[in-house]
Amino acid sequence: MGKNCAIIVAGGKGTRMGKGINKLFLKIKDKPLLAYTLEAFEKNQYIDSIILVSAKNEMEYCRSEIVLKYSISKVKKIVCGGENRQQSVLNGLNAIKESDIVLIHDGARPFVSHKIICNGIKYANMYGACACGVKPKDTIKVKNDVGFSDYTLDRNKLFCVQTPQSFKRDIIISAHKDIMNKDITVTDDTMVAEICGYNVFLYEGSYTNIKVTTPDDLLLGERILRDFNYLDV
Template structure:
């Protein structure tokens, strides 16, 4: 089996949190959100290498307030780009002899080992995979005038999470192409779908939430107290 690498993106701002601190450094139960994310990956036997992608201005802060303070080791720290896809591409370019790569949002602090291990398995089997959950709410397609146009069957919908998992040769090729062609994507599954690749969607978890708003912190506080990794 080839090497399995994880890219953790830690470039989120605290704008919607109403915080001047980047959200991955906001503390929950006395630990930064990024602590929980990194701890799971470092303790997962499936992961051989971790690349942490950060804004240049926050690298030293992260070293002192997360990595050194909580004795967390990553393989490399890479400077992020202006957009999320640029940060991913920067992380992909430093990998060597990588077979499978997992790309994860640093602001999803409660990803489980099961999700990570399943992602590696399905990426090897299908080439690309991502966890997801069925939306709890009914989803409406909204027209330009503001009226509902139709209601998709919720059973066919999937709210996609991370880590998004790929054969390295596939995802790096697609990122090279979108960079050359100036294509904007909202996540990495979209980057490969544009070029005709398929993504296998496997079962995620509702607790694998992306912390984005102050309301998310309420649930994050509860989850952190139940978190099994110390």
């Protein structure tokens, strides 16, 4: 069986949280958000290693106050992030020594389940590239330049992409290097694969697999955590 590595991207500024510190260090029930995220991959039997990507000035804090304090033994390296998420992911990819499948995950998604992680590995092996997500609950409209509704999108064809986004290692490394050389900016890793001609399989995520971005998300996270079990979702 192949090796599976998770890259956890934890170097964002989190300005929308308005707390003055990295939002991943904020706590729910006395534990940092980043610790919950790392524990989800630590406890998954199919994850062999974790690469944590951090801001340069937060690397030691991540090591001492997160990785060591919460005994995240699968973290093999903490690497310095880049100027943007795209560069940070590539730095993480370059730090992998041995892996067949790579799962790239936002550090700010602490409620990812074992089922989502396992399906990411399964579908990446089958299709080369995949991402989890959910159907939007709301009707989505396109707004014109003067503030009026232009038209309404077909909700049945829309998909709110989450992480992890999972890939065969060779595919995602070569794709990232290719777009970096072409100076193309992307917002997530499925775009990287798509731009380079790869089809991305989309599979079911979870509405509890939220990205904690605002203070309201912290309150929602507390409610999710009351009933959350990595194995059940």
